[in-house]
Amino acid sequence: MPEFETLLVARGGRVTHVTLNRPEVRNAMSLAMVDELLAVLERAERDGSRAIVLRGAGGHFCSGGDVKDMGAAQARPGNGEDPIAGVNARFGHLCAAYAGTGLPVVAVLEGAVMGGGFGLACVADVAIARETALFRLPETGLGLVPAQIAPFLVERLGYSQAKRLAVTGGKIDAASALxxxxxxxxxxxxxxxxxxLSQVLAEIRKGAPNAIAATKQLIARARLEPASALVEDAARIFARAARSEEGAEGLTAFLEKRPAAWAREGEA
Structure with a gap:
């Protein structure tokens, strides 16, 4: 993996491990970090990675967005567009990309998990928290709005809890988050x-990569569409999977009482 300015990236056992690496500011998310996180995800989707793991350096996951970037954007000429809105939208695209990827996303959370870091925790398929993790939504206390993470808060926590945490500043510990x-x-x-983490990755390894990606897409649709509207599409998705190489291998492995080929491809 190439060197990055704001991330430490390693690949082992077909897993891409990404560490947010700005410990001096509790891994506050700069625009450079947003761009690098998007680049790492795109590469992981191409290189055969089976999962992507996110964590932070220095005992913290992420303290939210870097306010220096917002200040710099405000000082720039807009050219007809709002530069602050552009910065905010870029982070929104990051959340949407990680929420929409076919790869399993695992977040290991500790220390400060605030603002945008809270949002990344919400888009992870599996979130593992150390006892030190402290979750906060500080935006309204700063006169701001948790704009891009709001949909993911509602998705993860439900309307009532998302609203409560957003309006109160949402300070909760790991046990409450669980x-x-x-x-x-x-x-x-x-x-x-x-x-x-090793156990979670071992469980992920048991699933076929294309089947996991198709399942994630179908579950995402199921949040917004009634079950009756999904019946025919779900049947076609199932049939396509059953006829695929993965489907043939999975059923054969089951009948032969052996692990499927994808489960034997090193440690996930």
Missing amino acids: KLGLVHHVCDGEESCGAT
Whole structure:
């Protein structure tokens, strides 16, 4: 993997591991980081990665957006467009890209998980929190709006809890995040979190890559469309999977009582 300015990126066992690497500002998300996160995701989607893991350096996940970028945008001439809106929209595209990828996204969360970092936690398919994680939505206290993460807050937490946390500043610990369904696992210490991550990745490895991607797409549609409207499309998606190479291999492996080929492709 090439060097990045704001990220540490490594690939092992067909998993792309991404560490937000601005520890001096608790990994605040600059525009450069947004662009690099998008580039890493695009590469992982092309290079055969089975999953992408997000975490932060220095004991924190992400303290939100870098206010310096917003200040710099405000000082630039707009040329008919609002530069602050452009900065905000760029982060929105990042959230949408990670929410929409066919790759499983796993987030390992600790320390500050604020604003945009909170949003990234919401778009992860699996969220693992250390006991040190502290989740906050500071935007309204700064006179701002959690604009781009609002849809993902509602999706993850439901309307009532998303609204409560947004208007109160949403300060919750890891145990409360687990109760709310914001995270799926809470672990005590780095060793415990490493073991949990390994288990989650091993479970992901058991699923066929194309089947996982198709399942994620169908579940995303199921949030917005009634079940009756999905019947015929779901049947076609199922039939296409059953006739695919993955489907043939999966059924054969089941009958032969052996792991499928994709589950034997190194550690996920």
